Amino acid sequence: MVRLSPVKACNDCPIRYRAVCAECDPDELAVLEQMKTYQTFETGAHLAAAGEDLDHFSSIVTGCATMSRTLEDGRRQTVGLLLPSDFIGRPGRGQSAFDVQALGPVTLCRFERHSFERLVRETPHIASRLMTMSLDELDAARDWAVVLGRMTAREKLAAFLVSLTRRFAQGAGGPRPGGGGVTLQLPLTREELADHLGLTIETTSRQMTALRKDGLIDLRPAREVFIPDFGALCAEAGEDGDGGPIV
Amino acid sequence: MVRLSPVKACNDCPIRYRAVCAECDPDELAVLEQMKTYQTFETGAHLAAAGEDLDHFSSIVTGCATMSRTLEDGRRQTVGLLLPSDFIGRPGRGQSAFDVQALGPVTLCRFERHSFERLVRETPHIASRLMTMSLDELDAARDWAVVLGRMTAREKLAAFLVSLTRRFAQGAGGPRPGGGGVTLQLPLTREELADHLGLTIETTSRQMTALRKDGLIDLRPAREVFIPDFGALCAEAGEDGDGGPIV
DNA sequence: CGGTTCATTGAGCCACATCAAGAAGTGTGG
DNA sequence: CCACACTTCTTGATGTGGCTCAATGAACCG
Known part of the structure; x- marks a missing residue:
């Protein structure tokens, strides 16, 4: 161990x-x-x-x-x-x-x-x-705390993906912002994600699917998430859009 | 001002x-x-x-x-x-x-x-x-964050009252722990309380009433709350009861 | 005493939880 | 390479806690 x-x-x-x-x-x-x-x-x-x-x-x-x-x-x-x-x-x-x-x-x-x-x-x-x-x-x-206390399930998901993208972007080897989109490697299972967002695993999964159907993210094998338009995802997270792309 | x-x-x-x-x-x-x-x-x-x-x-x-x-x-x-x-x-x-x-x-x-x-x-x-x-x-x-993400409205209220009592107890002029009970002076309106707990004002009010009806608190004028049995309130807040009375 | 803010209560609804079943991955041994 | 077990993920049906809308009551204050 x-x-x-x-x-x-x-x-x-x-x-x-x-x-x-x-x-x-x-x-x-x-x-x-x-x-x-x-x-x-x-x-x-x-x-x-x-x-x-x-x-x-x-x-x-x-x-x-x-x-x-x-x-x-x-x-x-x-x-x-x-x-x-x-x-x-x-x-x-x-x-x-x-x-x-x-x-x-x-x-x-x-x-x-x-x-x-x-x-x-x-x-x-x-x-x-x-x-x-x-x-x-x-x-x-x-x-x-603002996310947990006041956001909807969809907003929580979007806010998490946005925040994780930004954090990885600050470190090395993070999301590759090539070709007008970003690829993100989720380190969490749906259950861990749900525990982070204060949701159930089912709601988490459903909202991921909903974001996918709305074209905001693409779900790929091995927990990879592709974000074609980072600004659009930020908007879903209830951002006032004053912070440019990724940072 | x-x-x-x-x-x-x-x-x-x-x-x-x-x-x-x-x-x-x-x-x-x-x-x-x-x-x-x-x-x-x-x-x-x-x-x-x-x-x-x-x-x-x-x-x-x-x-x-x-x-x-x-x-x-x-x-x-x-x-x-x-x-x-x-x-x-x-x-x-x-x-x-x-x-x-x-x-x-x-x-x-x-x-x-x-x-x-x-x-x-x-x-x-x-x-x-x-x-x-x-x-x-x-x-x-x-x-x-644990309170906001995972607790019910009733637990949120109880957890808040417990936490506020403890914080006041550490300072001076806080709750008076006389006669087997504690008196607490709430510094917040119901609306401010709701904003703190991630609830609406109505739910907050209803849960306060519910705690009162269950004998866990007594609501007095001027936003005063009397807690007859602090341990019982801690139990409502989902505490494992390993911290003694008040502290 | 009337205006204003604050708190309580009720009725109905909806977002998310719960319960339940499959489907899709992932890993292991043959 | 496949068969099998196991974990993870998705999807559906139904229930419910807390939200919304609405009204009344209580406290405060000039």
Whole structure:
């Protein structure tokens, strides 16, 4: 389930300029390089469990994960989708408030709690980057609350596809915006999608079909989604269209 | 609408040990004391508007406010309820992502953006407190996403009352936990409550009535809510009952 | 005391949930 | 390459929680 794997040099790291280390200078990076280990997980592995002690932090290097909570009767809500460069763990608290689960094979860059917390205190570039990332996540969580609280099922789907496209576009290897359309690789099953959107799997599936029939998306094998007109999808998500294409 | 008002000494401040200044030592406090001004706002005043430039930060000293977004068609979702000691504004970004509106008379302790951002950089006690507060808000926002996405109207109401009781209990002058019950002063109208819960005003009102008829709460004049058995209300909110009374 | 805002209640409807059945992928062993 | 099992996805039929529309009641305030 969990394996240690060879560590890549930070300079070759795919998330070098987006993760907690983004603002580090070469000296600081050298310290991080000493501390880090790599771990790989299989699909479905639990990277953290709600209420469980966490003696480490990690950055996602490759793969995706969800952060979710499950109520006693089985209802589940995903509260965050973690992509490469996202951070797992909360400095100043030894427990995770949510379950974190790998959506596919995941590679983590891992730091032990005590040494990393000391590093944060002593390295303003890391502390400041962590602050920026937390505030971005806070904004994202609040944006998502608007979606969950006030949008229809169709709007939720559209908003999710738009948001995922934008997030992938910021990273590398994301959707290819060629020929007037974008291709998106969904990392979630319909059920995981439903848990993220606060819907049932059936409603999620029906709305995907509806968007397809309306020509807003094309559903392809292997969970690939083609978006012929990104602006049109944004409009479905109730956007005021002031943000140009993709970004 | 806005007025400057006489500044209180930090040592007499009701939020001295909960706001951004909580970890400051006397020297640091003296610097803050030089920088701060007080502002008072009337009910309904906009403390910030989504997309608007913000050249300052503030802490709520007294009163309550909501953070919300309104879609073009008028649907509104509140994404946060701000109580005394809560912070308004986001270091590193000059614009507010949400509307912030006073629920009643509000007093703010205000700092100008540039001088405060410099202070944050130079004062680890402030930076660290800001980090802790942001992470707490992030957890709260994610907790709320679970409520919005997966709970029934009745559970939403119960969860909100429970959460508000706990937040007031941490501050001063909150609910009085005397005689086997708690009295809670709601700072929101039914409409504001509905916007926070992702419901309509009618459903909100009906569920309040239902909770009253079931003996879980007592509705009193002036938006006062009496909770005879806090644990019973927690159970309605779908809590696993591992957190003792009130906290 | 009359205007205004806020809250409650009722009747009917609709978007989404639930229940149920297949269809389409995906992986494994022969 | 196929047969089989299993998971994922789609689609249909029906139920229902919360929304909409509408009216009345209660509280607040000049």
